[in-house]
Amino acid sequence: MIFVKLASYLPFWWVYFWFRMTAYFSFYVLKYRRAVVHHNIKNSFPELSDKARLKIEKRFYLQFMEVFAEMTKSYSFKKKDWEERCKITNPEILTAHLDKKEPVLLISGHVTNWEWPAHSISSQMDYPMEFLYKPLKSKKYESIVHQLRTRHGGVPITKDNALREIVRRKKVPRIIGIVGDQVPSIGTEKVWVEFLNQESAFYSSPERIATAVNYPVYFCDVVRVSKGHYEVTFKPIAAPLYSDDPGIVTKYAEMLEESIRKSPSDYLWSHKRWKYTKEDEKRILG
Secondary structure, eight states: OHHHHHHTTSOHHHHHHHHHHHHHIIIIIIOTTHHHHHHHHHHHOTTSOHHHHHHHHHHHHHHHHHHHHHHHHGGGOOHHHHHHHEEESOTHHHHHHHTTTOOEEEEEOSBSSSSHHHHHHHHHSSSOEEEEEOOOSOHHHHHHHHHHHHTTTOEEEEGGGHHHHHHHTTTSOOEEEEEOOSOOOTTSOEEEEEETTEEEEEESHHHHHHHHHTOOEEEEEEEEEETTEEEEEEEEEEOSSOOSOOOHHHHHHHHHHHHHHHSGGGBOTTSOOOSOOHHHHHHHHO
């Protein structure tokens, strides 16, 4: 963690340079998850040529390491840095709810820099930002990431305790962030949707939480304007009162795919997103 603190005060170009070297090393030498990245991109964009998909693969490794460079730099950020580097285009769409003491669910995905928006929202808006997360297996890395994520006011809630904790404080006006595109474990409650040309499982937690506490749900759309500069826009997904089948996860998946298709290399392709199919799960569970 000392290295991260010190590195955060170095010039952006210096931090970018070393992480860029790491990206080249990961792609050409270590071949870090090359097979996973190749498989995911090929299945998601079957209409593209091999050359076009390879271009996405190479650019992904650079973008992936840029996220870590920017996470490192942001340790020493102040409010003015967030306002300059991660601009919120329409904060009023959330404050309209929050000012009436209505909490809001905000769902995002692993697109562009998926870490900065939560930090930026925590710093720029006058309401607390809580986020659901799954602790990492590596305790050392978990400690570093946890400090980075809470540095600017974010409050973590473990996924296992999320619903109980949210219901307990259901009337407290705040923003609850969910990065909702991880693959659920076999046997857990989920929603199956068509996503990037593939049958895909999504956590059902956004729907379960929204319908349990009647919170409005928004999509957090993040666009890279230039290197190290982003714009965050809130887009409505659903609002109460909810029916028995609100379709929140399906709508979220559609909006996430639209965002990914605008800039394919900006998605987290190294994640083993499609580990199993619906038929695989049925066969395993018997």
